[in-house]
Amino acid sequence: MTIPDIVIAVDGYSSTGKSSFAKLMAKEFGFLYLDSGALYRAVTLFAQRENLIRKDNSVSVSLRNALGTLKVDFDREGRTCIDSVVVENQIRTMSVSSQVSPIAALPYVREFVDRRLHEMASGGRVVMDGRDIGTTVFPNAGLKIFMTASMEVRAQRRFLELTAKGQSACIEEVKKNLQERDFIDSHRETSPLSRAADSFLLDNSNMTMEQEILWVKGVLQGKFLILD
Numbered sequence: 001m002t003i004p005d006i007v008i009a010v011d012g013y014s015s016t017g018k019s020s021f022a023k024l025m026a027k028e029f030g031f032l033y034l035d036s037g038a039l040y041r042a043v044t045l046f047a048q049r050e051n052l053i054r055k056d057n058s059v060s061v062s063l064r065n066a067l068g069t070l071k072v073d074f075d076r077e078g079r080t081c082i083d084s085v086v087v088e089n090q091i092r093t094m095s096v097s098s099q100v101s102p103i104a105a106l107p108y109v110r111e112f113v114d115r116r117l118h119e120m121a122s123g124g125r126v127v128m129d130g131r132d133i134g135t136t137v138f139p140n141a142g143l144k145i146f147m148t149a150s151m152e153v154r155a156q157r158r159f160l161e162l163t164a165k166g167q168s169a170c171i172e173e174v175k176k177n178l179q180e181r182d183f184i185d186s187h188r189e190t191s192p193l194s195r196a197a198d199s200f201l202l203d204n205s206n207m208t209m210e211q212e213i214l215w216v217k218g219v220l221q222g223k224f225l226i227l228d
């Protein structure tokens with residue numbers, strides 16, 4: 001299937017399978033995959049390492065200047081790196097998950113991440129996932145998808161992801177973390193999570209990845225009148 005040189009924006013709640021789906025689309029279409037949430041997680045890990053998050057989860061204003069020294073990137077395998085060192089596992093811990101939403105709510109952090117995303121996507125043919133890609137970062141994206149799934153399914157997925165990595169987790173705690181993040185992500189002042197009016201809604205509670213790919217191919221064919 002010949003896909004035009006577009007940006008595909010995938011937004012939605014945490015643990016709805018956005019990144020798995022976005023990664024698979026990138027592979028299927030020969031696009032570059034960019035995980036915007038990983039950049040917010042990297043900023044959070046950086047702030048933790050620099051001791052810029054206080055016990056009450058408030059963030060020191062020094063983070064703003066310190067960001068000037070943060071070199072965050074993805075390697076060839078798409079793993080997140082700080083100063084060229086892979087930090088993929090470190091950014092996925094519960095410790096980072098529980099502090100990332102307040103960090104992602106800071107306007108200067110959002111500017112930092114948006115700038116990096118535009119730099120990395122300059123060549124086009126990109127699938128990007130996040131919360132505000134279709135609404136704020138790439139409002140002219142060629143295709144916008146908004147993903148959702150039931151809370152039970154999301155919590156179960158996140159729980160399995162954590163335990164597969166050997167991290168201890170309890171399903172109720174995971175659910176609570178997801179609910180808290182949903183609330184902060186959709187109620188913050190800067191770029192809250194919201195569905196773009198021109199996005200396609202995908203509820204994948206009862207779908208396999210193969211069905212999701214068939215779904216998006218159908219959407220692309222219809223939207224761009226692709227015949228092959």
Ligand code: DC
Pocket residue numbers: 014015036037038040041100101104105129130131132133181185
């Ligand atoms: O997708 P994720 O769970 O890895 O994202 C981590 C956090 O980053 C999430 O709590 C919300 C925030 N985020 C955001 O505010 N905007 C984005 N475009 C992507 C993620």
